Amino acid sequence: MNPPLSRRTVLRGLGAALSLPLLETMGWADTPARVAASSAVKRICFIYVPHGVDNANFWPTPAQTDLTLCRDALPAVLDPLARHAADLLVLGGLRHRMAEGDNRAHHARETATWLTGSAAQSEVVHNAVSADQLIATRIGQATKLPSLELGLQAGRSAGNCDQGFSCAYHAHISWRSPSQPNPREIDPRAVFDRLFSSSSLTGRNAYGEASLNRSILDLVGAQAQTLARQVSSDDRRKLDEYLDSVRSVEARIQGIERKAADNGHAGNVQLEVPAGIPGRFDEHARLMLDLIALAYQSDSTRVSTLMFSQAFGRSYPEIGVPENHHEMSHHGHDPKKLEKVRRINIHHVTQLAYFLDRLKATRDGAGSLLDQTLVLYGSGMGDGDAHDHVNLPTIVAGHAGGLRTGRYVQQCEGNFCDLLMALLARMDCSVDAFGDGRRPLPDLA
């Protein structure tokens, strides 16, 4: 008898038969749904900034509908993107009604609602599956990592965050399930190791021994399923999270092994990643964006999220803003503070422009990586001073799935969830409804 193997077989059988909605809907089954290597592989990246923007210097004029014709006359915040004018859409008039909720916890919701379209609840952590995770479910299992969640700032460790709302809402835009936010990696070195040197998870160790990790996960997962049948329903929710995670790591190990069997990664991965977290925002942001570009290039993942900062803000001494972003965002129309907000906005958008440079410069099939990528850049608040969630600053860049780029749409025909539906559709992940969205936003085509 060979217990591990038979157990694994049993586990596979159970995975299909048991009613574990999380496992099923997330699609982490062992079926190797490989995408044919030659067919176009699409990628998507979500970049989040808090507190809206200095609206007076973000939006093009109503006449500037064709961005390619006014590259030299773009508003100050968009100016760093001038060279990419033909590759992007600036979308106006988008509202996130679910973030308005009952007029509480605007900072919790500007973050947690952005990609979920769900109103964060107090008392318990309850949100919804985010758009990036829906996509990862569809296309994530073909890669080493189904999705990559990155940040540039750790969460807060003491004190309350927002009127009785869990700090989990502030810290995460990517939600695997309503109660399960995806933690962000903030250390570039750790991201690199996770993406490109997976010997700690699988392969042979320093003593030449083949890793047993997958077998171990198989075994403990099987036993946990037995356990799940014995505990109360409340406890079972948490055990389901455990099982889901175990299966996911198993699938990841399997993916790595498969890659290794296919003779390694696509392309030669070369990047100097220093140890430790850079102190400067822009250095840190660029390293992370480099890593995302590399991950796309090597097809190690196709879905990523990056939070430039969080609602409690940070300072940017490198551009002469030693003050906290959040405090500046409550500018009360003080020109001095607005000037600082503008500088921060420009600084953020400059990093986006850098990322688009990277994607453009990387060959992918017949064209560039940007041709097969969508980037959504924006904030869950319109005006940080007013705490509103209308006219959200929103930029979509890239060409995956077909967009008519190079335009400014002053008033989109739909809301923010409709935009997410349109992006989902372009990632071959159409949904009938999302949050308060009812149909894919027509303005992209």
Next chain:
Amino acid sequence: MNRSAAHESASKSTPRRAALRIVACVALLGLAGVAGAADAVATALGERYQHEVKPLLATYCAGCHNLEKHKGDLDLGVYASDAEALRARRLWKQVAGKVADGDMPPEDEAKQPSVDERQVIRTWILSLKTLDHPDAGPTTLHRLNRGEYRNSIRDLLGLDYEAGAGFPKDDVSDGFDNIAETLSLSPFLMEKYLVAADDILERALLADSVVLRCGGGALDLIQDGKTQAGKPDGKQRLIEGPADLATTITVASAGDHVIAVRAGAERSDGAAPLLRIRVDGKEVHAARITAPTTATDVITCTVPLAAGGHQLTVTIAGGGPPGLVGDAVVVETVEVLRLAGGTSPAASNVLIATPGPGLAKRAAAARIAERFASRAYRRPATPAQLALLLSVFDLADQQGRSFPRAVKEMLKAVLVSPEFLFRIEREGVADHDGNSRLDDYDLASRMSYFLWSGPPDAALLELAAAGQLHEPAVERAQIVRMIADARCQGFIDNFAGQWLLLRNLVEPSGRVEKHHDDGELPDAVRQAMVAEATGLFGHILRDGRGVGDFIDPGYTFLNQALATFYEIPGVTGDEMRLVPLSDGRRGGILTLGALLVANSHPDRSSPTRRGRWIVEEVLDKPPAPPPPDIPQLQFTRKENPHATDRQVLEIHRQRAACAGCHRVMDPIGFGLENFDRHAHWREKLGDAPIDATGELPGKLKFDGPAELKKLIAKHLDDLARVLAKRVLTYALGRALQYTDDAVLDDIVAKAAASGQRFDTIVIETALSFPFGHRRVGQQVADAAGASPAHTKVQP
């Protein structure tokens, strides 16, 4: 409520006592009578509602809180029937607060109830509590947070594993990072757990093993009398013909060691080459290399080795008869592993069995598994769990791993099992209220993760095994022992670290405005400020001090760095110590350096933040959230260009929307204006002398921190209640709910009876009903929350 004396209370109000008498009667009746007696109580309360309370509500409240006006989203008219009124207990509680504090009816309302009438409403509402059933509250599987994981590893393996570096930060809810509902488990974290388990076991159990990689240049090749020094080129090497591989190893401590040689051979004839292992020239083992070079295998032997240097030689002899050539051998690694014991006493407690004559490998592994899993799972491991672990051992063994390495794989399965990563509590049999008493092992874990942020020790587990831990006297004695134990620092650091915002001072994320502080608030001072706070907290807890010491103790904890910063002479050296103070400037939580810094803006002190913290965490009056449309301070400033910060705030405060809270918060914070954003004492702000006058609710005026403390010291009941709320939240790892109010009442009453000792609050929390019970299935008292008038406005 204490489970040894449910519903017992030391409340002094007369109506409460009357109500308690009723409950006492209920308790005396047999089970059969319970329902009937409870009905009688409900009927009596219903009648009081009908005849005493409802008329008052109709007179004073219904003018606004009716179906049409619905002021405050509230219609008191819906409670027509007594039964409905009795169900809405959570709502009545809020009403009681408003009426008793005089907030309602509003001041400008002509019709005001008399003091007696207010009292009638209030006492009726308080009596409603007698209808409540005890409820242990929702229980959710509790994942170990970063600190708990670290301490669990420390106790299990004697290794301080700074998990924090690689694990994602646990999210905070309700002020703490140990709230079960919020502690989720993502694939990302699972991956970290898996990698950490490997790393931890390697370091804890195999750290002093010697690994020689042949290709890594660690072994010299001696062939035909010529020595070829090992080259660190990292490549595998074929050795042709007879040869010696030699090196000198250093053994860290004496004991049985496994020498494992991973080798394979390419063979020209049927016989396998012979491999001999020699230590200090003496042969200890000989075996034939049967594995091919493409799938090497391990040849092992066990030898006692003394500590210190040894000459290790691996001799390869040709396999065939002399004359035949062509045997080529690959030696990948030579490893020397300590078999038993470990790098620490804790590790020695893991590797407790050694295979040898009379004890098969598998039997030795089984012994190790049982001991380790039972400690890691905090209760005896089950046969099914052990079978799983042994199947991992078998797998590793079949792969040809040496015994210690196979054991390591087996123990890795323990460290990624749900039984280790979560606190899984056994479901008990429900009583008539839907609660069940915790199993003794689960109680031991709740106690230890509450008071130590770590696993139970042998003493607790023994009492659990004997089924005695839940006995009130036994449990109390254990709690007292645990508070005195050094591991209680886990509670002090984690609770105080979050309640007093200390973590924001030392963690990078709390220092986003770092550039401001460079050279101004040195790390040594920051750390000493944190130590000052935990020193005070620990002293009050462990020395049985009253909560008054949180406010005005007349002493604080200092070392030289902090004393110099505070300008207090006569303190030298790095270690923190209790220093008596001559004035009221320092000492107590209101003037903790750490808290003053945490409640400042990056560039200036903040009277509002400081005042708000005191209102919320000392006076137990959480301010309402700011109104949605915040009139900007900046406008006020613009309109009054020559005003000082203080004057701007005063003008701002007069605006109606802000007044309610800022009227209370700001004047308290003003009393602390002598402390700048770094908690450094200042007499002037610019050229103007500091005005540290302020006011507490009730028009109590004061000047400076010393007078503020004297006034706040009169509010120790409030502070005790805040502490009870926070400690109970932390201990249960969940948000508090309506039925916990009765629990808090009980804890606070016992604290008051003990002279407001803080340790009483901690001890009584651990002895409280919800701490020792689990809710089983759906629970009855939920109905208490029903309040038809309180519908949530959802988009």
